[in-house]
Each structure stands twice: as C-alpha cells, then as structure tokens.
Amino acid sequence: MFVTLRSPGDLDEVARELQGLGVWTERVEGPSGTVALFLRADSSRVARERLEAIEGVAGVWQSPSAHPRLDALAGRAVAIARRTSSSALLGPGAAAILASGPCSVESEAQILEAARLARRAGAVLLRGGAFKPRSSPYSFAGHGKSALSWLRAAADETGLGVVTEVMSEADVEAVAEVADVIQVGSRNMQAFALLRAVGRANKPVFLKRGMAATVEEWLLAAEHLLVAGAAGVVLCERGLRGFDPATRNLLDLGSVALVAHVLGLPVVVDPSHAAGRRDLVLPLARAALAAGAHGLLIECHPRPAQAMSDGPQALDEDALLALSHSCGFGTRGAER
C-alpha cells in the first residue's frame, strides 16, 4: 500500500505520524519524480480512513500488483557502471546491447583473449563464469575466486563491464567486489535467501528465468531482489524445459514480448543456453531482438572445441562477428 502526499515537504511529518501508529514506511520515487510512502507489510494494520485523515496525505493507494517495486521501474533502463569506460544503459529507451564471453573463465590468458574478441564484436559487457552451476558433480565447476580477478582484469583492459554468476550466499561479497552486474542463474531463481543476499549487495542483477517458472514467479523473484536493495533488475529469458531434445530448451519469446512491450521492464535473452547448439544462436538472437529484447547474452570462446564447458554452443570469432553485424551491435573491425 502507498500513501501519496499533498506536497513532498509533508514527507517527514507524515512518516512520523505513521510511525506513531506502528506503520513503517519507505520513501519511494515515481518515474516523474513524484514522492510517496510505501507501507511495509510488517507494519500494524490501520484503517484506510485513519490513514486518509492524516494531515498532508493526499490519498491511499493499494497496488493491485504483488510486485509494486518492480512495476515502479517500468519504462526505465538500468544503468550499469563499468570501471574503465562510461556506464552503459540497458532497458526501455536504450539501444540493445551485447554481453558476451565464455561459459567459464578458464585461465587469465583465455579470458583476456575472449574479452578482446567480445569487444571487437561490439559487446559492452564481458560475461564469464567463475562459479558454474553444473548438473553433474564431476563436471568442471569453475575456478572460483581466482577466476574473478582474471575476469575483472580482462574487462578493465578492454573497457567492458563484468557480468558473472553467484551461486552461494557465501560468495556474494567476493562476486560483488568485481561484478558490475551480478547474475542469478536459472536454477537459483527461487533461492530466496540467495536473492536477498544478492539484493543487499546493491548492484544491478541479471535474473535468469527458472526453467519451469511462470512469468509471475520470475517477477516476484525480481521483487525479492529489489526489496533487499538491488540497484536494478534485468530479466533474462533463457528457455524453458520442454519435451523435445532437438533444442536444449524452449525459448519463450512470448514472455520477452510481454515483459518488454506490455510491462515495459528491461529484458535480455540468452539464445546460447536456450539452443545448446551454435547453429541456432544467430537466428534466435535475431528473433529475440525482434520480440523486444534489450540485449543478448552470447557465449563465445577463442577455441570452442577446447572449451571446458558448453563448447557446442560457443561461437568462435567469425561467428560472433557475424552475429554482431547481423544484429547491428557495431563491430570494432580489426581492433586488437
């Protein structure tokens, strides 16, 4: 529930009055600079008439939505800081962007080579995993903290921002130190304690859709991040668990059109994990942009055949440059 004010100057007085009634509030700003007070759910229940009677209160508004904080961000792009170049905007009103990199950060040399490749392809964000969610406990699960510093150094040298996944609450601090955007993976979309810990890091978050999650569950997971303090949420569609193994996942572009065009929220698409095979990445990438995606996550590798994870879907340099050209990301030609 929100309390709107006659004038922004009434804010402190109204908040104090409400506190006296046992109602805890948070200041919220609307898209056009309007200020309101959000009534926290753990407050005492007070009759609507009593709230309306407080001096300075213009109205009491009950949001019909279960994710009011997310709704309040509609129409706004998320600002993503980068350390050695200007910040990037991702979302409604901003040009679509490319985030690319290898599935796993394999070595200092490999991630630098991949970062240069991503930059040549016009990427603004370098995406690579230090902590990898793997179905088998015997698969390579990332180099952990040492990979984080290699990732940061490669991004800084190439002027890119860093996107990387965190899987455990215990690693949030270390990941937040190097990441410009923290990724929450599909398998953890409803790991609520992790969402809270990631939100507290106060960074923008790429929230992958759970492979069997409804759109509403995805939006509620984003609300968890925002309640805890996330600086913004970008929803990431990566395909749902389908019945047909011909493609690894079923890429739900209807949800992308819904999020981008109806809800007006930032959304990116990961055709690499959706397809699981490199020959489908380009057509799905183009389809995602046509559906309204504000950006793409594309896995690339300097030598896909040698990748320690997800090699079959990784694009090599020529394929990434071709995708970038085809999607209008603006390649940087022969720059090394």
Ligand code: PEP
């Ligand atoms: C990934 O992005 O590296 C990944 C494992 O993807 P997802 O969580 O979508 O499966």
Ligand code: MN
């Ligand atoms: Mn991968």
